[in-house]
Amino acid sequence: xxxxxxxxxxxxxxxxAAGTPLFFVDCREPDEDAxxxxxxxxLIPMSQLADRVEEFRPYTDVPIIIHCHHGGRSLRVAMWxxxxxxxxxxxxxxxxxxxxxxxxxxxxxx
Numbered sequence: 546x547x548x549x550x551x552x553x554x555x556x557x558x559x560x561x562a563a564g565t566p567l568f569f570v571d572c573r574e575p576d577e578d579a580x581x582x583x584x585x586x587x588l589i590p591m592s593q594l595a596d597r598v599e600e601f602r603p604y605t606d607v608p609i610i611i612h613c614h615h616g617g618r619s620l621r622v623a624m625w626x627x628x629x630x631x632x633x634x635x636x637x638x639x640x641x642x643x644x645x646x647x648x649x650x651x652x653x654x655x
Contacts, residue, residue, distance in 0.1 A: 547632075548608070548632065548633045548635060549635065550620070550623055550624070550627075550635060550636060551616075551620065551623075551635060551636050551637075551638045552608075552610055552635045552636070552637055552638065553637070553638050553639070554637060554638070554639055554643050554644045554647050554648050555647065555648070557569070557610050557612075557637050558644075558648045560608070560610075561585055565608070566607045566608075567604075567607050567608040567609065567610055568587070568601065568603075568604035568607060568608070568609045568610070569583075569585055569586045569587065569610050569612075570586060570587050570588075570589050570609065570610070570611045570612070570622075571583065571586040571587065571588045571589070571611075571612055571613070571641075572589060572590060572591040572594070572611050572612070572613050572618050572619055572622045573588070573590065573591075573612075573613050573614060573618070573641070574590050574591075574592065575588065575590065577614065577655075580653060580655050581641055581645070581652050581653040581654070581655060582641075582652070583612065583641060583644055583649075583652060586612065587600075591613070591618050591621070591622055594622060594625065598626075598629055601626065601629075601631055604631070605630065605631060606633075607633065608633045608635060609623075609626060609631055609633055609634045609635065610635050610636075610637055611623050611626075611634065611635070611636055611637065612636075612637040612640050612641055612644070613640045613641070614640045614641055614642055614655075615639065615640045615642050615643075616636055616637065616638050616639050616640045616643075617640075619636040619637060619640060620636040622634075622636070623635055623636040642654055
């Protein structure tokens with residue numbers, strides 16, 4: 546079964562709320578994380594991805610949802626992870642900016 550390359554914020558939020566097993570990753574940089582973050586996301590900056598790919602190995606059989614600011618970097622990360630053997634890697638469309646607008650307005654926009 547093929548998993549779509551992108552997932553929306555509403556679906557991601559529902560999966561997190563339901564306790565669905567997944568690896569939720571923030572691929573933004575530490576300075577961005579300091580401004581705004583989504584609770585439960587693991588910070589693995591895109592700039593460190595190749596050096597930290599082993600951190601994804603335990604999640605080969607569960608969804609991996611990656612977010613960034615608007616969805617561009619996370620889409621590139623999801624595609625790269627799929628090439629590394631993680632077929633369930635997905636980008637959260639709209640990123641943390643869309644999350645702030647649709648899910649949690651307490652998350653600052655920047």
